[in-house]
Amino acid sequence: MRILNMETLCSHGNVRLRQDLCKILEAGLEAADPYNNTLKLLRIEDGKLIVGNPDFEPSGMPRSGDEVFDLSKVGKILVFGGGKGVHRVAKAIEDVLGDRVTGGNVIVKYGDEVDLKRIEATLGAHPAPDEGCARGCQRILELSRGLRKEDLVFTIAGNGVSSLMTMPAPGLTMDDLRQTTYVMQIERGAPTGDLCPIRNHIDQMKGGRLARAIQPATAIHIVAIDPDHNTVPGQTGYHKLVYDNSWLHTLPDHTTFQDAIAMLHKWDAWDAVPEAVRQHLLRADPAQETVKPEEFERTRFRIFGVMPTRTGMLPTAQRKAAELGYIPHMLCGALQAEASEAGTVVASIARSIEVHGVPFEPPCALFTSGELLVTVGKERGIGGRNQEYALAGALKIAGSKNIAIGAVDSDGTDGPGAQFAEEDEGIPNLAGGIVDGETLKEAATAGVDIRAELLKHNATPALWKLSSGVLATHNISLNDLDVTLIAGRV
Numbered sequence: 001m002r003i004l005n006m007e008t009l010c011s012h013g014n015v016r017l018r019q020d021l022c023k024i025l026e027a028g029l030e031a032a033d034p035y036n037n038t039l040k041l042l043r044i045e046d047g048k049l050i051v052g053n054p055d056f057e058p059s060g061m062p063r064s065g066d067e068v069f070d071l072s073k074v075g076k077i078l079v080f081g082g083g084k085g086v087h088r089v090a091k092a093i094e095d096v097l098g099d100r101v102t103g104g105n106v107i108v109k110y111g112d113e114v115d116l117k118r119i120e121a122t123l124g125a126h127p128a129p130d131e132g133c134a135r136g137c138q139r140i141l142e143l144s145r146g147l148r149k150e151d152l153v154f155t156i157a158g159n160g161v162s163s164l165m166t167m168p169a170p171g172l173t174m175d176d177l178r179q180t181t182y183v184m185q186i187e188r189g190a191p192t193g194d195l196c197p198i199r200n201h202i203d204q205m206k207g208g209r210l211a212r213a214i215q216p217a218t219a220i221h222i223v224a225i226d227p228d229h230n231t232v233p234g235q236t237g238y239h240k241l242v243y244d245n246s247w248l249h250t251l252p253d254h255t256t257f258q259d260a261i262a263m264l265h266k267w268d269a270w271d272a273v274p275e276a277v278r279q280h281l282l283r284a285d286p287a288q289e290t291v292k293p294e295e296f297e298r299t300r301f302r303i304f305g306v307m308p309t310r311t312g313m314l315p316t317a318q319r320k321a322a323e324l325g326y327i328p329h330m331l332c333g334a335l336q337a338e339a340s341e342a343g344t345v346v347a348s349i350a351r352s353i354e355v356h357g358v359p360f361e362p363p364c365a366l367f368t369s370g371e372l373l374v375t376v377g378k379e380r381g382i383g384g385r386n387q388e389y390a391l392a393g394a395l396k397i398a399g400s401k402n403i404a405i406g407a408v409d410s411d412g413t414d415g416p417g418a419q420f421a422e423e424d425e426g427i428p429n430l431a432g433g434i435v436d437g438e439t440l441k442e443a444a445t446a447g448v449d450i451r452a453e454l455l456k457h458n459a460t461p462a463l464w465k466l467s468s469g470v471l472a473t474h475n476i477s478l479n480d481l482d483v484t485l486i487a488g489r490v
Contacts, residue, residue, distance in 0.1 A: 028317030060236025079104030081156025158224030159477030189375030207290025227305030381458030384415020408432030
């Protein structure tokens with residue numbers, strides 16, 4: 001079970017709806033585990049390692065089919081990577097190859113429960129990096145030295161890699177990078193796509209540099225996402241990953257120093273980041289530029305995405321909702337808005353369904369996903385986007401006997417949690433929250449002012465006190481799973 005406190009979550013409020021929500025969220029979270037799919041990608045037959053599975057190939061890949069390696073002729077086999085929960089991919093590689101794995105290092109988030117025997121793991125901070133991230137990068141570079149053509153390297157990347165695979169460029173410090181991340185992502189609420197061009201150009205590990213470091217070895221690049229992630233009509237998965245990528249740092253980067261400068265100006269953050277960062281970007285040293293597709297394609301490589309959407313978190317959760325008698329409706333698969341505003345809007349739709357049967361007739365389940373935003377400004381509360389989504393929704397559905405809302409981050413940690421708290425309040429990092437029509441009344445009894453806590457972006461203490469915060473095991477990040485159940489009409 002990934003949800004660790006299910007009994008507590010279902011012990012109060014609208015118990016029946018909370019139980020159904022927990023079952024749906026649990027089904028989705030269990031599907032957000034790349035271990036089993038990685039086992040489907042790799043196999044050993046007659047002394048040969050076979051890497052391949054058509055379900056995990058990006059569309060438009062220049063090479064397709066199985067890659068076959070005669071293990072008697074392969075030299076070292078190393079595993080490198082970074083991202084929340086990527087140790088689950090590394091674990092599958094170890095379980096297939098056993099002592100044929102020479103070693104390696106993966107950088108994962110504090111709190112990840114790592115069970116690796118031959119591959120090292122370094123713990124680092126997310127979303128703002130720390131020295132642990134740099135130590136992990138340094139170790140990867142150490143292990144990469146002296147590789148030969150007969151060697152084989154598996155790289156792994158997933159959500160969270162942009163923070164965890166961090167090593168400041170020459171002349172910059174970790175504090176410079178941490179402050180830049182905080183200003184952009186926490187204070188301004190900039191989405192990852194706008195932050196990546198900056199991160200890539202103040203770092204010496206991002207933007208495909210690992211692919212450069214492991215040459216001339218053959219590389220199997222595993223990404224813990226759908227192989228055709230976020231493609232648009234007419235675009236192949238391969239083109240998206242190689243020619244339109246900025247955040248999977250084992251693959252090439254299409255952004256430039258000028259893009260980084262433009263993003264800081266876009267978010268009115270140029271004067272807010274350290275002077276050393278501004279000067280580094282203005283110098284635009286060609287030797288510090290990221291790896292571009294042309295260089296990357298001269299290497300020997302294959303790319304596989306081991307989390308195809310059709311078998312992943314959202315479809316699995318929707319199937320569970322249907323099993324429980326709710327007609328599933330996908331409202332938005334890439335929702336990007338302020339979390340509390342999104343929660344209010346979806347809760348308003350739920351109310352319309354409950355009262356008018358518009359736009360859907362109940363019983364039904366509304367699904368949203370993506371990465372919501374929380375712009376905190378100078379506040380220092382403890383919380384996360386899914387928690388704010390749920391709490392804001394609780395205000396709108398107060399008194400309802402037919403509606404409940406559950407929202408979690410698939411990696412098991414919703415937002416920075418206590419990383420930026422001024423004091424340690426002894427409250428765990430939550431995966432999200434569950435609320436229903438009785439939550440506002442329960443809050444009044446418990447002395448919790450939900451509106452005030454939302455203004456302070458202090459959702460975690462509020463949900464924890466109300467026994468409505470979801471505590472879950474850690475794994476990879478596949479964005480958010482937000483579910484609203486409407487059981488009937490008034």
